[in-house]
Amino acid sequence: MGYMKGVWSASPGVMAAHVPLPPGLPQLLKEGTKHFPSQADSLVSNIAACKALVQCLASSYGPLGRSKLVIDHLGKTVCTARAGTVLGALVLENPAACLLAAACRAQEEELGDGTGAVALLAGALLARGETLLRAGVPVAAIRAGYERAGKEALRLLPSLVCHALPDPRDVPAVARALRVAVGTHAMGYQDFLATLVAQCCASVLPAAGTFDLNAVSICKVLGGGVGDSHVVPGVVLAAEAEGRVQRVEGARVAVYGCPFGLATPAATNTALFQAAGDLQAYGPGEEALAEGRVRAVASAGAQVVVAGGHVDALLLHFADHMGIMVVTLGSRQALRQLCRALGAQLLGTPRPPLPAELGHCRSITVGEIGGTNTVAFHPSTATSPVATIILRGATKEALAAAEEAVRDGLRVFRALTEDPRLVPGAGATEMVLAMQLAALAPRDPGLEQFSLAAFAEALKVLPATLAENAGLPVATAMSQLETWHGQGVARAGLRLEGGDEGEEAWVQDATQAGVLDAYVVKHRALELGTQVAVTLLGVDEIFMAKKSGGPRVLGDNPNWDVEPDALE
Numbered sequence: 001m002g003y004m005k006g007v008w009s010a011s012p013g014v015m016a017a018h019v020p021l022p023p024g025l026p027q028l029l030k031e032g033t034k035h036f037p038s039q040a041d042s043l044v045s046n047i048a049a050c051k052a053l054v055q056c057l058a059s060s061y062g063p064l065g066r067s068k069l070v071i072d073h074l075g076k077t078v079c080t081a082r083a084g085t086v087l088g089a090l091v092l093e094n095p096a097a098c099l100l101a102a103a104c105r106a107q108e109e110e111l112g113d114g115t116g117a118v119a120l121l122a123g124a125l126l127a128r129g130e131t132l133l134r135a136g137v138p139v140a141a142i143r144a145g146y147e148r149a150g151k152e153a154l155r156l157l158p159s160l161v162c163h164a165l166p167d168p169r170d171v172p173a174v175a176r177a178l179r180v181a182v183g184t185h186a187m188g189y190q191d192f193l194a195t196l197v198a199q200c201c202a203s204v205l206p207a208a209g210t211f212d213l214n215a216v217s218i219c220k221v222l223g224g225g226v227g228d229s230h231v232v233p234g235v236v237l238a239a240e241a242e243g244r245v246q247r248v249e250g251a252r253v254a255v256y257g258c259p260f261g262l263a264t265p266a267a268t269n270t271a272l273f274q275a276a277g278d279l280q281a282y283g284p285g286e287e288a289l290a291e292g293r294v295r296a297v298a299s300a301g302a303q304v305v306v307a308g309g310h311v312d313a314l315l316l317h318f319a320d321h322m323g324i325m326v327v328t329l330g331s332r333q334a335l336r337q338l339c340r341a342l343g344a345q346l347l348g349t350p351r352p353p354l355p356a357e358l359g360h361c362r363s364i365t366v367g368e369i370g371g372t373n374t375v376a377f378h379p380s381t382a383t384s385p386v387a388t389i390i391l392r393g394a395t396k397e398a399l400a401a402a403e404e405a406v407r408d409g410l411r412v413f414r415a416l417t418e419d420p421r422l423v424p425g426a427g428a429t430e431m432v433l434a435m436q437l438a439a440l441a442p443r444d445p446g447l448e449q450f451s452l453a454a455f456a457e458a459l460k461v462l463p464a465t466l467a468e469n470a471g472l473p474v475a476t477a478m479s480q481l482e483t484w485h486g487q488g489v490a491r492a493g494l495r496l497e498g499g500d501e502g503e504e505a506w507v508q509d510a511t512q513a514g515v516l517d518a519y520v521v522k523h524r525a526l527e528l529g530t531q532v533a534v535t536l537l538g539v540d541e542i543f544m545a546k547k548s549g550g551p552r553v554l555g556d557n558p559n560w561d562v563e564p565d566a567l568e
């Protein structure tokens, strides 16, 4: 007992020296890791971060959305209303906002359209989820309700299909289907660009198999207007021939994915000459090597060399001498497209090509479009596996916007070749789904009824944002839209322009107005928007590791600008 007494009478300071601290979570983590502990804290801050991001993107939603001027880390200025481009230029740090941006990017990369819809839906679901949380609905019930509502919306979606693309080679029909995807952010040129994309896609669509985005090359030429853009079969590159040979007929082409020159050692080397004869022998040796290299390429049958990097001046001299055209191309994608168009094999080293590795084309000509030098590879067959859209624009910004519109159109065309269905746009589909889910909610006896109703309300945010960005009286336009849908007009969408002051001025039949969205785009946007909201509502703690890598910040060292020798 005396011993026990001794232990218990020890001072607290002495005890603490022997007993280690209880290991809490902060002690388990590497120094510098940020930990946002309680569920309420992280959930509310996640929702706030996502709401801020969505608020920024919402003003650009729809054909009359406003643009953002983004200047990236390289100082490049981009003026765009596309959610995907804005997100690509923003460097986000908040983990919840990053998750939302990743979902939007997935939509952008897969389908090229509906990026803004994913962000808006997820943001609206999170905002309504926060209201339900504050009202005391458990997170589990909100998540389960959202998941159920999402599945129900996807189940109802096929019943809203209003049209299906009969033939992907039918240019007018494809242009009508692509009009919204191509033209939402290229107002004024939607019909022209949609027709251009439809023509180009129809010309390169294989008889069997799927459409490949690499089958369409885009050559941007500054000058003129977007209306001067056109489609040409084969590949046209904004490049120039390096040497003197400017035209080749019936060309056989060797395509190198590397520089075209003599191999140089990676380490720096020094040539030591002890006599004048050494110097005289050095030059001819290298020349003979260069001549032999070009002669070997010529003997393999190649009349044209396309190099993916620098072309050695000595080799170029011998290429000119032997009548071989030389073109340099910096982009790997352009090299791949060229190989596809010519049926060539991309060579990794500057060795002579085998006959089967050479590409063929009818002729190669050097030209000029609007002051930009071009090299055109004309296909030898009537149908070319690659076509080029020569895109014209008066300014760099106009060209960039037209390029984005065309790329969106190409991705939506690919989606339409896999699933040709279309649903009414202009907010019609979202409103039908919202009304059907709202009707379902009261029939649920449990807590999920609240999240079903919240999901329906969140869907209405999309047409409401369209109306707001177009400057319509939102309450009036939305109530008119609801009235039409209440009367069973499932194709009723918003009329964003040209409405009269009279009754029903802000609503029209979206299909008659030609506002159609691809079914797959809507389907994926609903799926991704719901998934990301459900995921973020399920996050209860956030751990952020300290950033690693990169050069040491110079400011940390007070002597960063003093040479090490001087310090010693």
Ligand SMILES: Nc1ncnc2c1ncn2[C@@H]1O[C@H](COP(=O)(O)OP(=O)(O)OP(=O)(O)O)[C@@H](O)[C@H]1O
Pocket: 060, 061, 062, 063, 065, 081, 082, 083, 084, 112, 113, 114, 115, 116, 117, 118, 180, 184, 185, 424, 425, 426, 427, 466, 494, 495, 496, 515, 516, 517
């Ligand atoms: N002329 C129009 N009248 C009414 N609604 C339109 C019109 N053109 C497009 N829309 C609607 O605008 C919505 C698409 O807008 P937007 O293209 O800005 O969004 P997104 O495709 O989700 O985002 P992003 O284009 O940035 O990927 C669709 O619901 C579409 O039906």
